Amino acid sequence: MKREIVLKVNGESYQVYVSPEKMLLDVIREDLQLTGTKKGCEAGECGACTVLMDGRPVNSCMVLAFDAVGREIVTIEGVGGLEGLHPIQEALVEHGAVQCGYCTPGIVMTAKALLDSDPNPTEEEVRKALAGNLCRCTGYVKIVEAVMDVSKQISESPELREKLSQSQEFGAKTVGR
Amino acid sequence: MQNFNYLEPGSLWEAVGILEGLEGKAFPLAGGTDLVRTFKRIGFREHGVINLKKIPELSGVKFDGQVMSIGALSTVSELLANSEVDEHFPVLAQAARALGTPQIRNLATIGGNLCTSSPASDLAPALLAYQAKIIITGPNGEREVAVNEFFKGPGQNVLDRGEILTRIDLNLPVPGTIGAFLKHGVRKSHEIALVNTAVLIIPVRGSDKIAVARIALGAVGPTPFRAWQAEEQLAGAEGGLPQFEEAAKIAQELASPIDDVRASADYRKHMAGVLVKRALFQAWGGKV
Ligand SMILES: Cc1cc2nc3c(=O)[nH]c(=O)nc-3n(C[C@H](O)[C@H](O)[C@H](O)COP(=O)(O)OP(=O)(O)OC[C@H]3O[C@@H](n4cnc5c(N)ncnc54)[C@H](O)[C@@H]3O)c2cc1C
Ligand code: FES
Ligand code: FES
Numbered sequence: 001m002k003r004e005i006v007l008k009v010n011g012e013s014y015q016v017y018v019s020p021e022k023m024l025l026d027v028i029r030e031d032l033q034l035t036g037t038k039k040g041c042e043a044g045e046c047g048a049c050t051v052l053m054d055g056r057p058v059n060s061c062m063v064l065a066f067d068a069v070g071r072e073i074v075t076i077e078g079v080g081g082l083e084g085l086h087p088i089q090e091a092l093v094e095h096g097a098v099q100c101g102y103c104t105p106g107i108v109m110t111a112k113a114l115l116d117s118d119p120n121p122t123e124e125e126v127r128k129a130l131a132g133n134l135c136r137c138t139g140y141v142k143i144v145e146a147v148m149d150v151s152k153q154i155s156e157s158p159e160l161r162e163k164l165s166q167s168q169e170f171g172a173k174t175v176g177r
Numbered sequence: 178m179q180n181f182n183y184l185e186p187g188s189l190w191e192a193v194g195i196l197e198g199l200e201g202k203a204f205p206l207a208g209g210t211d212l213v214r215t216f217k218r219i220g221f222r223e224h225g226v227i228n229l230k231k232i233p234e235l236s237g238v239k240f241d242g243q244v245m246s247i248g249a250l251s252t253v254s255e256l257l258a259n260s261e262v263d264e265h266f267p268v269l270a271q272a273a274r275a276l277g278t279p280q281i282r283n284l285a286t287i288g289g290n291l292c293t294s295s296p297a298s299d300l301a302p303a304l305l306a307y308q309a310k311i312i313i314t315g316p317n318g319e320r321e322v323a324v325n326e327f328f329k330g331p332g333q334n335v336l337d338r339g340e341i342l343t344r345i346d347l348n349l350p351v352p353g354t355i356g357a358f359l360k361h362g363v364r365k366s367h368e369i370a371l372v373n374t375a376v377l378i379i380p381v382r383g384s385d386k387i388a389v390a391r392i393a394l395g396a397v398g399p400t401p402f403r404a405w406q407a408e409e410q411l412a413g414a415e416g417g418l419p420q421f422e423e424a425a426k427i428a429q430e431l432a433s434p435i436d437d438v439r440a441s442a443d444y445r446k447h448m449a450g451v452l453v454k455r456a457l458f459q460a461w462g463g464k465v
Contacts, residue, residue, distance in 0.1 A: 001180050020183035021221035023213075042217065044210055044281055045367075056254065056283040062213050063284070066183050067206070067228060110279065131366040132278025 005069050009034070010078030016065070024068045025049045025060035028075055036076035036105050040134075047133035050106035051075050057113045059132075076105035079112060087153060087160065088112055091146040099137035106133050111147045119154045119161070126151075181216075182225025189232050189314055189341065196227055197316050197339030203227050205341060207250055207289035210281055235288070235343060238262065245347045249288025253277070253300075256287065265349055268375050271358035272303035278367050288342045291327065294334045294400070301328070301401035302375035303358055305393035307347045315340035328400035354379050357460040359452050363439060370396045371440050372432075372449045376456040380416065387411050390457070392424070397432035397449045404428035407453070416461050418454075425454035 007014050007024075009032060016031045025042075028034050028051065040048035042061045049061040052074040080086035085093070088111050098104050107130065114121060114129040121129065126147045127140075135143060154161055182203055186192040196205065203225035206212055216224060229235055235250040240261045247256070256262050256273045263270045276282060276290075276299040290300045291311065301324070309324040316339045324345075327334050336342065356377040362368030373396055379389040390411035395401040407428040414420045429450030436442045 019181065021181040021216070043214060044278075047278065047280060050280055053283070057280050058283050059280045062208075062210055062281075064183070064206075064209065064213065064226070066185075067209065067230070113279075128366065129279055132280040 097142035302393035
C-alpha cells in the first residue's frame with residue numbers, strides 16, 4: 001500500500017507518495033525526476049546509482065525509499081550547480097575521463113565522499129575508494145588521475161578548500177526540479 | 178498479506194513479537210544488501226520487512242577493556258572507522274576491509290552478514306578465530322551461542338522463530354596474539370571469496386613455540402568452520418614454514434568446496450591449503 005513519506009534530498013524536503021517496495025533509486029529518478037543518478041545493474045554491483053546518505057556513498061538501488069526517511073541524501077544534482085561544475089567534475093572533463101558518461105555521476109559522488117573525508121588520498125586509496133564504481137569505457141586510469149589532480153589542487157589552494165567545505169550546502173541550494 | 182509490508186518497530190520486544198507472528202512472511206531488515214537482492218529475485222509481493230534501525234539496543238560498538246560488544250546493526254564501515262577494533266581485533270578489521278565495495282560496506286551490517294549465513298562470508302572466519310559469542314533475543318528471552326555453533330548450512334543458522342541477533346561479544350585476546358586474514362578471489366577487490374581464512378596464533382612468551390593456534394576457513398564448505406585438527410597440530414609446535422605447511426595440509430583436507438562457474442572444487446581446495454599456509458606465515462612475521 002502506498003504511503004506518504006518525506007525524503008530530504010539535496011537539502012530540500014520532498015513529499016512523495018510511494019509503495020514500500022520502491023527503491024530509493026526509483027523514487028529519485030521517477031518521483032523526484034532527478035535523473036542524473038543512473039540505473040545500471042540494480043544489484044549493488046556497478047555503482048551507477050551511487051548517492052550520498054549522511055555523507056557516505058551507498059548504492060541507491062539497494063535501499064528502500066522508506067528506509068531513507070530521515071537521512072540526508074545528496075545526488076549528482078546537489079553537486080556543483082548553477083555556479084559551475086564541481087572541481088571533481090571539471091577534472092574529469094579536463095583529463096578526458098568521461099566517455100559514454102554513464103558511470104560518471106556515480107564516480108563523482110564516490111570521489112566527493114572520499115575527498116570530503118580525506119582530501120589527500122594516495123593513488124591506491126583512490127583506486128580502493130572507486131572499487132564499487134564500474135566503468136566500461138575509460139579503463140580507470142584517467143579517472144584516478146583526475147581525482148588525484150583535484151586532491152593536488154585542494155592541497156595547493158586554501159581558497160578551494162574553503163569553497164569545497166561550503167559547497168556541501170551550496171550544491172544543495174542550487175538544485176532544481 | 179497481499180502487498181509488501183514495511184514495519185518499523187521502535188523496541189526489540191515489539192520486533193520479536195511481530196517477527197514471531199509473521200514468521201516466513203516478514204524478515205528483519207538491516208543493511209538490506211542481501212535481503213533486498215533476495216526480494217528482487219523472488220518478488221516483493223506477499224512478503225515484508227521489519228526494519229530494525231529504530232531499535233536503539235542494536236547499534237553501537239562498546240569496549241570495556243576486556244569485552245568488545247558489537248551491536249548487530251553496526252555497519253562494516255563503522256567497524257573500520259573504530260580504532261579499538263583496529264587495535265585489539267586487527268584480523269576482524271582486515272576481514273571488514275575485504276568485504277564488498279565502499280558503497281556496500283556503508284550499508285552492510287555485521288548482524289546481517291552472520292544471519293545471511295553465506296559460506297563465503299568474510300566476517301565469519303575472523304569471528305570464528307576470535308571465538309565470538311552471538312547474543313540472540315527471542316520470545317523466550319536472551320540466549321548466547323558460540324559462533325562456531327551458529328551456522329547450520331548454506332543460508333541456515335540456529336535462529337528460531339521470532340529470534341533476532343542483537344549483538345556480538347568478543348573477548349580481548351591474550352597479549353602477544355598475532356593473526357592474519359586472507360581472501361582469495363579472481364579479482365583484487367569487489368569479489369566474493371573463492372576461499373578465505375582467518376588465523377590467530379598465541380606464541381609461548383619468549384620462545385619460538387606456539388601455545389595456541391586458531392584457523393578458520395570460509396567458502397570451502399557448507400558453512401565457515403574451524404580447522405580443529407590443524408590447530409591441534411600446531412599447539413606446542415615450533416613456529417615455522419614446515420610446521421605451517423603441515424597444518425595447512427590438514428586444513429586443506431577438511432575443506433569440501435563446491436564446483437561452480439568461478440572455480441573448480443579442486444582449485445578451491447588447493448587454494449585453501451595455500452591460503453592457510455600464507456596466513457600462518459604472514460601472522461608469524463614472514464613474507465610470502
Ligand atoms: C555487491 C555486493 C557485494 C558483496 N560482497 C560481499 C563480500 O565481499 N563479502 C561478504 O561477506 N559479503 C558480501 N556481500 C553480502 C552482504 O553485503 C553481506 O552479507 C552483508 O553483511 C549483509 O548485511 P546486511 O545488513 O545488508 O543484511 P540484510 O540484507 O539486511 O539481511 C540479511 C539477512 O539477515 C537477516 N537479518 C539481518 N539482521 C538480522 C538480525 N539482527 N537478526 C536476525 N536476522 C537478521 C535478514 O532478515 C536477511 O535474511 C555483498 C553483497 C553485495 C550486494
Ligand atoms: S544500479 Fe545500483 S549498483 Fe548498479
Ligand atoms: S565512461 Fe562509459 S562507463 Fe564510464
